[in-house]
Amino acid sequence: MSVELIWSLITGAALFGVGIYGALSQTNLVMIMMGVELILAGALLNMVAFFRYLHPDVAAGQMFVLIIMTVMALEMAVGFGVAIARFRYKGSVEMEEAAELKD
Amino acid sequence: MITAQAIFIGFFGIAAVWFGVVVFRTFSMVRSAIALLFSQTALGAMFLTMEVEFLGVLQIMMMATEMSIMAIFMVMFMMDPGGMGEMDMTHQKQFSLTAGFISFVGAVAVAVFIDWGPVSTVAVDSVEQTKALGFELLDRSMLIFEMAGITILTAMIAATAVAIKPASKTSQPKSSSTAHGDHQHKEQSK
Numbered sequence: 001m002s003v004e005l006i007w008s009l010i011t012g013a014a015l016f017g018v019g020i021y022g023a024l025s026q027t028n029l030v031m032i033m034m035g036v037e038l039i040l041a042g043a044l045l046n047m048v049a050f051f052r053y054l055h056p057d058v059a060a061g062q063m064f065v066l067i068i069m070t071v072m073a074l075e076m077a078v079g080f081g082v083a084i085a086r087f088r089y090k091g092s093v094e095m096e097e098a099a100e101l102k103d
Numbered sequence: 104m105i106t107a108q109a110i111f112i113g114f115f116g117i118a119a120v121w122f123g124v125v126v127f128r129t130f131s132m133v134r135s136a137i138a139l140l141f142s143q144t145a146l147g148a149m150f151l152t153m154e155v156e157f158l159g160v161l162q163i164m165m166m167a168t169e170m171s172i173m174a175i176f177m178v179m180f181m182m183d184p185g186g187m188g189e190m191d192m193t194h195q196k197q198f199s200l201t202a203g204f205i206s207f208v209g210a211v212a213v214a215v216f217i218d219w220g221p222v223s224t225v226a227v228d229s230v231e232q233t234k235a236l237g238f239e240l241l242d243r244s245m246l247i248f249e250m251a252g253i254t255i256l257t258a259m260i261a262a263t264a265v266a267i268k269p270a271s272k273t274s275q276p277k278s279s280s281t282a283h284g285d286h287q288h289k290e291q292s293k
Binding site: 010 | 132161232
């Protein structure tokens with residue numbers, strides 16, 4: 001088995017794990033978004049590694065990478081829109097102060 | 104067999120993970136955003152090492168812009184953006200650590216124990232890769248590509264609409280003090 005592929009997948013797994021930790025442990029909305037960015041970065045790396053080492057002749061692999069990048073950009077746009085609205089009404093983007101959103 | 108490519112992939116991979124950890128370890132929000140930028144750039148360098156050049160350059164360019172914007176927003180929204188007060192902004196740490204570790208171990212187990220089949224050691228020429236992606240985007244995957252574009256546009260409009268301050272329905276009456284102040288100002292200017 002290819003060392004390069006395994007290295008890439010392990011790095012992707014580590015980024016995914018760090019991202020999960022960040023998204024679950026942080027109380028600030030922007031920091032939670034950073035965790036989600038790392039999770040998506042792990043997925044991105046896996047997709048590139050699969051394209052490069054397993055199916056280099058199938059261009060659809062690159063297409064999936066572009067879709068993940070689009071999701072990253074969307075997450076940023078929507079997240080910051082929500083953050084601005086929240087900050088305008090409550091003066092804070094701390095998620096521990098947002099328990100009323102559950103109601 | 105360990106090749107130069109494997110060594111560089113390992114190096115940039117460790118850098119990406121290390122900077123990813125630094126994001127949640129520093130108290131300064133600016134450092135946090137810059138660490139995430141370095142992590143994503145190391146990922147782009149990994150792509151370049153893998154000879155996937157178009158996606159590598161795209162990753163670096165896109166993330167540099169995205170993280171710069173994120174740094175600005177973080178400074179705006181945080182109570183202590185410089186981290187001088189060393190405020191702890193975490194909760195359920197033990198649970199998060201466990202969840203992160205289990206995710207990591209699970210993903211590594213899948214990566215190591217699955218037989219991925221034959222591996223291609225020779226990369227397709229970068230010009231051919233980009234050309235194939237171009238044909239893919241404007242041929243078979245055109246609908247997906249167009250949908251992605253429209254989704255981004257919709258999200259941008261929706262995010263702006265959510266963020267705009269709603270105008271108040273009733274106009275505020277001019278207070279007497281303000282009118283008095285205006286009058287004084289006019290007199291002074293005369």
